[in-house]
Each structure stands twice: as C-alpha cells, then as structure tokens.
Amino acid sequence: MAEAEHAANEARLQAEAAARTASEEAKKQAAQAEEERKRTAAVQEQARRDAQAAQEQAKKLKEAANEEKRKASVAQEAANVSKKAAEEQVKVANAVKEEAERKLKEGIQPVVTPSPEEVSAAKRRVQYREDLFHIAIAGVAGGGKSSLINAFRGLRNKGIGAAATGVTETTLVMARYPHPNAEYPLVLYDIPGAGTLKIPDWQYFNDQGLYVFDSIIVLFDNRFTMTDIAILTNCRRLKIPTYIVRSKADQHIRNIMEDMGYDSDDDDSSKVKKLYQTARQQFIQQTRQSVKDNLQDANIPDQRVYIVSNKTMLDVASNTMIFDFLARKQPKTIDEIELLSDMIREAQIRRGQQERVKVANAAKEKAERKLKEGIQPVVTPTLEEVSVTRRRVQYHWDLFQIAVAGVAGAGKSSLINALRGLHNKDTESAATGVTETMLVTARYPSPNAEHPYVWYDVPGAGTLKVPDWQYFNAQGLYVFDCIIVLFDNHFTMTDITILTNCRYFKIPTYIVRSKADQHIRNTMNDMGYDSDDDESEDQKKTLYQDAQEQFIQQTRQIVKDNLESANMPDQRVYIVSNKTILDVVKKNQPKNIIHEIELLNDLAW
Structure with a gap:
C-alpha cells in the first residue's frame, strides 16, 4: 500500500514536471513566435518606408527633370529670340551702313548726337x-x-x-x-x-x-x-x-x-x-x-x-x-x-520758358474758346479781395482812379506820360520800352491839383507775366472808377475780356487806339509817300488827310466787327496821338488833332 502510494506520488511528480516542462516549452515557443512577428513587422515597416522614400525620390527626380526640360525650352526660346534680334540688328546695321555709304557718296553727311x-x-x-x-x-x-x-x-x-x-x-x-x-x-x-x-x-x-x-x-x-x-x-x-x-x-x-x-x-x-x-x-x-x-x-x-x-x-x-x-x-x-x-x-x-509757354497757350486757347462761345464766366471777387486790392492800389474815395490797360506793347506808359504832361524820358515819367517794362501796377497822381485824377499803369496782358485770360481779376481792375482799354494794331481777346467784365460790373470804359501819327505815316507810305520827293505842301497835306481818313475808318470798323463778334453793343473808339495829347495838356498848339480833345473832355478834364 505504501509502495502504491509512493508510486502514485512519483507518478504525480513526474506528471507535474512534464507539465511544467511542456508549459515552459510552450512559453518559449510563444516568445520566439512573438519575436519573429516583431522582426517581420519591422522588416515590413522598413520595406514600406523604403518604398515611400523611393517614390518621393522618384517624384523629385521627375520634377527636376521636368524643370530642366522647361529651362532648356526657355533657354532655347531665348536663344532663338536673341538670334532673331541679332539678325535684325545686323540687318539694321547693314541698312544704316548702306544708307550712310549712299549718303556719303551723294555728299550727305551723317547726323551725330553729342554726348x-x-x-x-x-x-x-x-x-x-x-x-x-x-x-x-x-x-x-x-x-x-x-x-x-x-x-x-x-x-x-x-x-x-x-x-x-x-x-x-x-x-x-x-x-x-x-x-x-x-x-x-x-x-x-x-x-x-x-x-x-x-x-x-x-x-x-x-x-x-x-x-x-x-x-x-x-x-x-x-x-x-x-x-x-x-x-x-x-x-x-x-x-x-x-x-x-x-x-x-x-x-x-x-x-x-x-x-x-x-x-x-x-x-x-x-x-x-x-x-x-x-x-x-x-x-x-x-x-x-x-x-x-x-x-x-x-x-x-x-x-x-x-x-x-x-x-x-x-x-x-x-x-x-x-x-x-x-x-x-x-x-x-x-x-x-x-x-x-x-x-x-x-x-x-x-529763355527757359518753353514748357510754361506751352501750358499757358493751351489754357489761353481754352479760355478764349469758352469766351467766344459765351461759356467763360465772369468771376466776382469777394469783399476781402476787393478790400485787399483797394489797399494795394492806394484807393482814395475823394479821387478818381483811372486804369490804363491792354496787351503788352500797346503804349500804356507813353499815354499816361502824355496825359500827365510828361515826355517819356522826363523825370518821374512812367518807364517805356520795346519790351514789357511794367511788372507791377504803377500809380501816377495827376501833377495838376485841379484835376483829382490818379492814373494807373497796369502791366500788359498776353505775356507770361500776365496771362490775358486772367487779366481782369489778376490785376484787380474791378476796383477802378473807369478803365481805358488801349490797343495798338489789333483788337484782342484781352480787350473783349476787359469790356465784358466792365459791363458786368458797370465800370465806364473808353476804347482808345494810340500811336495814330505812326499808323497814319505807315498808311501814307503804303500810298506811295516818299519823304525825299519834292512834293508841294498842299500835295503832302492832301495825302496826309486821305491816309488819316482811311486809318480812322479802318480802326472804327475793326472795333465794330470785334464788338459785334463778342455780342457786345457798339462803342465809340478814340483815336489819338500821344504827342498831340501832350501838346493839348501842356496847352501848346497841336499840329494834327483827331480825338485827343474829345477824350480829355469825356474824361471830365
């Protein structure tokens, strides 16, 4: 019995040992299997990564190849353009050379631009x-x-x-x-x-x-x-x-x-x-x-x-x-x-004014066109502008302020000198000359205390200094008691502008043509007058009277036509010689009189 029990224990122990051995072997095989799985997974991951890297590398290589191809295409196109340009330049150069050689043979020399x-x-x-x-x-x-x-x-x-x-x-x-x-x-x-x-x-x-x-x-x-x-x-x-x-x-x-x-x-x-x-x-x-x-x-x-x-x-x-x-x-x-x-x-x-001339002329033409079409507005100055202008011209309510205005070179300064009884070269006379000598409005009181007049020499219009389309307001002509519109050879848009504004502001105006003696002498020359001819005094007098009458009629017609074209009522024109006015003012006997005395009387001389 004891032996049987011993044998049973021995068998159980052997069975347990075999079970443990089998369990350990199973665990060992399971661990080996897991390790093998991990190795396989790692190999697969590396293979995937290698494949992905290979794909990206292949893509980059393809893109690089395409870029090189594009660059090569651009370079080829540029080379073609350069070649074409070079061929064109050679063609032009050859043409220029041939033209230069032709001109040289014909005696025509090339134009060279200085550096x-x-x-x-x-x-x-x-x-x-x-x-x-x-x-x-x-x-x-x-x-x-x-x-x-x-x-x-x-x-x-x-x-x-x-x-x-x-x-x-x-x-x-x-x-x-x-x-x-x-x-x-x-x-x-x-x-x-x-x-x-x-x-x-x-x-x-x-x-x-x-x-x-x-x-x-x-x-x-x-x-x-x-x-x-x-x-x-x-x-x-x-x-x-x-x-x-x-x-x-x-x-x-x-x-x-x-x-x-x-x-x-x-x-x-x-x-x-x-x-x-x-x-x-x-x-x-x-x-x-x-x-x-x-x-x-x-x-x-x-x-x-x-x-x-x-x-x-x-x-x-x-x-x-x-x-x-x-x-x-x-x-x-x-x-x-x-x-x-x-x-x-x-x-x-x-001198240094080409661009300003161009701009000024363009503005002038535009203003003149508008004025002819009736579009050009008359600009009313403000009360402040009127006050400033009156201070500038030294306006006195107990005096009569007369402005002499018009285009440059019409003879304003010379006329004022004559009205004041002065020769052009006298002391205190207004400056005169071929060029526009007046750059600012000059004030000249009458030397005769019985005449409460102040004359104003206004800078001439039609120059860069005083654009004529701005003339009236720029010169402050709206403050004067009356205005003499002086012209010489032509009745201009400046004159029309002044008369239009004066009519609007109800300022009396006198249209005056000066240098009558010079114009009459020119008319006589056109009629054949020769100072060296031995004509009688009666013949010279007759020729002078004919030339004077022709000049007066022509002047009146010019003013009449210009006023009519500007839709303005007809107005008298005074034709005067500065020398005759000077003689009248100085109470000398003038040789030839046209409208000098009438002008002085109408000015309430």
Whole structure:
C-alpha cells in the first residue's frame, strides 16, 4: 500500500514536471513566435518606408527633370529670340551702313548726337549763361557773318570793337559779342566759316558746338549750300530755332540794276527809283524761290528767309526805338526790322520758358474758346479781395482812379506820360520800352491839383507775366472808377475780356487806339509817300488827310466787327496821338488833332 502510494506520488511528480516542462516549452515557443512577428513587422515597416522614400525620390527626380526640360525650352526660346534680334540688328546695321555709304557718296553727311560731356564742354567754351540768349551766326566762309554781327551791335566794320572782316576767312576761332543794349539779353557769336581747309563743312555743326545755342542764324550770300542744309537738319532734330538770312541785299540789287542797264550817270531820279523797285522785287522773289526749292529738295519744311542789307541793319540797330524807325520806315528796308524784332521777341519769351509757354497757350486757347462761345464766366471777387486790392492800389474815395490797360506793347506808359504832361524820358515819367517794362501796377497822381485824377499803369496782358485770360481779376481792375482799354494794331481777346467784365460790373470804359501819327505815316507810305520827293505842301497835306481818313475808318470798323463778334453793343473808339495829347495838356498848339480833345473832355478834364 505504501509502495502504491509512493508510486502514485512519483507518478504525480513526474506528471507535474512534464507539465511544467511542456508549459515552459510552450512559453518559449510563444516568445520566439512573438519575436519573429516583431522582426517581420519591422522588416515590413522598413520595406514600406523604403518604398515611400523611393517614390518621393522618384517624384523629385521627375520634377527636376521636368524643370530642366522647361529651362532648356526657355533657354532655347531665348536663344532663338536673341538670334532673331541679332539678325535684325545686323540687318539694321547693314541698312544704316548702306544708307550712310549712299549718303556719303551723294555728299550727305551723317547726323551725330553729342554726348552730355561734349555739351557741357561746349557750354563752358562759349561761356553759356542761363540768363542770356545765345545766337550763333553760321554759314560758309565769306557769307558776311562778321559784318552782320557788327551791324546788329551798331558798329561799322572798321569801328573800335568791331568783328574782323575781310575777303578771306578772317574768323579762325569762335568770337563772343554781348549785345550792347542791356534791355536785350542777347549774346552774338561769330562762328568760323565752313567750306574751307580750316573747317571742313561736313564736320561744321558738331565741331563748332552749334548744338548748345538757343537759336542759329544760317547766313548765305550767293548760294544755298549743303552746309546750310546740314545746319538746318541738325537744328530741326535738336529743336533749335533757326533764321535763314540772305545778306548783302543792296549789293545784289545793284548788280541786278546794272544787268537791267542802270547807269550811275543817269540824272533821271524817277527812272532810277523805278528801276530800283523792279530789281528789288526780282531779287526778293529769286531769293525766296531759291530757299524754297533747296528746302524742298532736302525734305525740310518751308521756312521764311530774311533778306537784309548790313547797312540798313546798322541803321535799324543804331536806332534806340525800333518801332519809331518802323513808323518812318525807309524805302530801302526789306526784312531788317522783322529779323531784329523776331530775334528780340524770341530772346524774351524762350529763355527757359518753353514748357510754361506751352501750358499757358493751351489754357489761353481754352479760355478764349469758352469766351467766344459765351461759356467763360465772369468771376466776382469777394469783399476781402476787393478790400485787399483797394489797399494795394492806394484807393482814395475823394479821387478818381483811372486804369490804363491792354496787351503788352500797346503804349500804356507813353499815354499816361502824355496825359500827365510828361515826355517819356522826363523825370518821374512812367518807364517805356520795346519790351514789357511794367511788372507791377504803377500809380501816377495827376501833377495838376485841379484835376483829382490818379492814373494807373497796369502791366500788359498776353505775356507770361500776365496771362490775358486772367487779366481782369489778376490785376484787380474791378476796383477802378473807369478803365481805358488801349490797343495798338489789333483788337484782342484781352480787350473783349476787359469790356465784358466792365459791363458786368458797370465800370465806364473808353476804347482808345494810340500811336495814330505812326499808323497814319505807315498808311501814307503804303500810298506811295516818299519823304525825299519834292512834293508841294498842299500835295503832302492832301495825302496826309486821305491816309488819316482811311486809318480812322479802318480802326472804327475793326472795333465794330470785334464788338459785334463778342455780342457786345457798339462803342465809340478814340483815336489819338500821344504827342498831340501832350501838346493839348501842356496847352501848346497841336499840329494834327483827331480825338485827343474829345477824350480829355469825356474824361471830365
């Protein structure tokens, strides 16, 4: 029994040991299986990651390949464009070369643009100043440049300080000659002549630095040359104003007269005078046609030619009052006065003001158009503006304030001097001159205590200083007791503007045309009057009366037509001579009277 129990325990122990061994083996196999699973999962994860990385790398490589392909395409396109541009440039260059070679064969030289450094150097060389107007006189050798400059400056060729002249080319370097009259900010330059061994004509424009000048006189004598064409072409390209001038007119006319059979020993003055007029007209027509044909051949727009005699130009330039000279215009003048006047006017308005002129003209045209259409408003000043203006003009309620207004150059200052009994050069007289001398309103009380008048010299309209479409309000004309609207040659939009505003503000106005004696003398000249003729006093008197009547009728018709065009009622015009007014005021016996006494009486003189 004991043995059986022992055997049973032994069997149980063996069974338990076998169970433990089996359990441990199972756990060991389970652990190995788990470890194998983890290894398999890790391998699979790594394989997945490797696959994903491979995909991303493949994508990047594909994108990089596409980018390289795009860059290559762009580069190819750029290369094609560059190639095409290069081919075009070669084509243009070849065309330019062929054109240059063609022009060179035909004697047409290329236009060369100076560099900024060259411009600066040229300005230093000519002593260029921004406040002056620099005029170059250029052309072929022997054209008479130096003689013309001497005439402009009021000097004879052999006078002290005159530019050297001669048969050969005497000017070897550029010479600078300021204008002797300080009122004219001009500097004249005597440029060495082209067409000589010293100065080849195809290099003339750039070699002489003509591109820095404010305007250029192209002077010629017998022929219009390629040098002249080259200068005009360059000036047109660089927008430099030019004046085509033919000099030595008196010599050329004398030559034509001799070809027509003129004999200096002929004592028949009327025959000589008629022959001179015929030769003069022929010379003028031939010269103008020659210039027109040459400009047309060079594809340059037609341009005026000024025909001058240096002797006559000397007479004009020596006269301090150009328009006085014009009033007694000599029979042998051709274009001398017009040339000098145009040069002076160009100098006054162009110096650094081109853009402002353009803007001002555009505004002026717009205002004039509106005024003609009845659109232009009359601007009523505020009470403050009226008060300020009255203080500015020193308005007194116990005096009668009269403004003399109008466009620049109409003779306002001279008329005020005459009304006050003063000559233009007298002490305390209002400043006068060819240019607009009044920049601010000037106040001139009457010297006669019995006449409680104050005269106001108002700056002229129609200049950059005083735009005419702003004239009435800008000058404060609304504060005056009456206004004299003064005009000379033309009845302008300024005059219409003043009259329109005065009618609106109920300010009395007097339309006055001055310089009657000058205009009548011009009319007499147009009728054939010659101061050298031995006409009787009765003949001269009859001619004067006919010219006076014609001038009066023309003036009245001008005013009537202009007032009618502006839808304004007709109004009387007073035609006066400043000299006659001065005689009346000073109680001298005037020689010729038109409306001077009536004007003074109507002003309650």
